[in-house]
Amino acid sequence: MPTTPDLNLDLIIRKQSLMTHFQPVVSIKKKKIIGLEALSRGLDPISGNLVQPCLLFAAAEHFDKTVETDRACRKAALTAFRPVHQQHPDLLLFINFDTSMVDKGIVGSGNFLRMVRDHGIDPRNIVIELVESRVRDFSELCRFISMYREHGFLIALDDFGAGHSNLERVSIIKPDIIKIDRSLIKDIHSQFYKQEIIKAVVKLADQLGVMVLAEGTENPREVLKSLELGTDLFQGYFFARPQNILDVDFDKIEDKIRETGDGFFKCVIKRIKARKQKFSNYQALSFSILSGLSSGQDMDLESQLKKMIKSSKVIECAYVLDESGRQVSPTVVNRGFVRERKSRFLFRPAEKGDDHCLKDYYVYIQAGLDRFITDPYISLATGTLCRTISMTFSTRNGQKHILCLDMREKD
Numbered sequence: 001m002p003t004t005p006d007l008n009l010d011l012i013i014r015k016q017s018l019m020t021h022f023q024p025v026v027s028i029k030k031k032k033i034i035g036l037e038a039l040s041r042g043l044d045p046i047s048g049n050l051v052q053p054c055l056l057f058a059a060a061e062h063f064d065k066t067v068e069t070d071r072a073c074r075k076a077a078l079t080a081f082r083p084v085h086q087q088h089p090d091l092l093l094f095i096n097f098d099t100s101m102v103d104k105g106i107v108g109s110g111n112f113l114r115m116v117r118d119h120g121i122d123p124r125n126i127v128i129e130l131v132e133s134r135v136r137d138f139s140e141l142c143r144f145i146s147m148y149r150e151h152g153f154l155i156a157l158d159d160f161g162a163g164h165s166n167l168e169r170v171s172i173i174k175p176d177i178i179k180i181d182r183s184l185i186k187d188i189h190s191q192f193y194k195q196e197i198i199k200a201v202v203k204l205a206d207q208l209g210v211m212v213l214a215e216g217t218e219n220p221r222e223v224l225k226s227l228e229l230g231t232d233l234f235q236g237y238f239f240a241r242p243q244n245i246l247d248v249d250f251d252k253i254e255d256k257i258r259e260t261g262d263g264f265f266k267c268v269i270k271r272i273k274a275r276k277q278k279f280s281n282y283q284a285l286s287f288s289i290l291s292g293l294s295s296g297q298d299m300d301l302e303s304q305l306k307k308m309i310k311s312s313k314v315i316e317c318a319y320v321l322d323e324s325g326r327q328v329s330p331t332v333v334n335r336g337f338v339r340e341r342k343s344r345f346l347f348r349p350a351e352k353g354d355d356h357c358l359k360d361y362y363v364y365i366q367a368g369l370d371r372f373i374t375d376p377y378i379s380l381a382t383g384t385l386c387r388t389i390s391m392t393f394s395t396r397n398g399q400k401h402i403l404c405l406d407m408r409e410k411d
Contacts (some may be wrong), residue, residue, distance in 0.1 A: 024253055129158040322400050349382075362402065
């Protein structure tokens with residue numbers, strides 16, 4: 001990032017010519033603002049012009065003033081937060097640390113601890129934000145975190161999912177909060193692969209006892225989908241832009257939080273009812289097909305399946321297994337519904353004689369269930385998202401079988 005030659009960084013630092021804007025961090029489930037993130041801007045002491053953060057910190061790196069600039073920004077943030085802390089003692093302050101300082105060996109000086117105490121703020125109200133992927137010396141990072149944790153500070157890993165976030169490091173550090181980068185949250189309501197990534201992060205966080213925060217949420221669809229996937233906390237333009245602390249309208253933001261919570265509740269109820277209706281339709285369709293199969297002979301399986309799924313708008317594939325999990329019918333594909341597959345080598349229907357004994361739709365039936373519906377997965381027959389319904393039945397000659405129907409999930 002290019003720097004401005006006439007930017008007098010020394011004067012900015014010496015005169016504390018800095019402005020701190022704050023952006024709320026909210027919890028929908030708790031229906032409240034739980035904290036504020038401090039975001040620093042420079043003010044040119046001569047011209048009075050605003051110096052954007054990217055330019056300010058690029059100049060600090062260029063002139064080897066990273067430590068001094070970082071400390072000045074933290075001091076300005078604490079000064080601006082102090083009156084808010086006195087009015088709202090439970091509110092957290094999220095404050096960024098330039099992690100390059102860890103590699104410079106600036107650990108254990110106690111400078112920030114003294115600064116926090118001098119401002120009359122409890123360290124337990126401070127969340128230190130770090131970008132772990134930028135630290136080369138991981139042992140120093142762990143020592144840094146351990147030292148501040150001993151004094152009650154909370155730790156957040158920032159920009160997770162951007163760059164080269166390390167899952168192994170997360171499990172070792174066990175931060176209090178993981179902040180999911182905006183790049184993963186943007187359009188998450190319509191991008192399946194992002195949803196799967198967030199599910200995996202939430203699952204890991206649950207196992208570690210870590211909260212997940214979605215950064216950069218800009219519209220209600222991103223918020224509602226992130227909530228559905230298990231995200232705890234939110235930060236973004238949808239709730240409020242970074243602004244002067246005097247301009248933060250706490251009541252207005254909390255009204256928006258409550259409205260979002262009410263909207264989420266309605267969405268959950270609607271989704272449950274739709275899911276219940278969909279599964280009821282699946283079951284009715286399955287029983288209808290089973291009725292026809294049970295009245296026929298083994299040799300009629302393929303022709304019966306073709307006839308029964310020809311007009312279906314939800315069944316992609318149908319096939320039958322024997323009690324051992326071996327496929328005893330060809331896979332009947334609904335050609336009028338399935339798109340052309342991307343690769344016949346990777347995605348192609350199973351063939352008669354293939355072994356399905358390790359598939360969920362077989363294992364759960366063997367465990368004693370009469371019918372089972374899988375979670376959504378990518379079909380190896382078509383390459384699309386589907387669920388498989390499996391149900392036991394017997395043909396007219398007494399042979400026991402398992403009917404499997406691959407149902408298309410919405411794209």
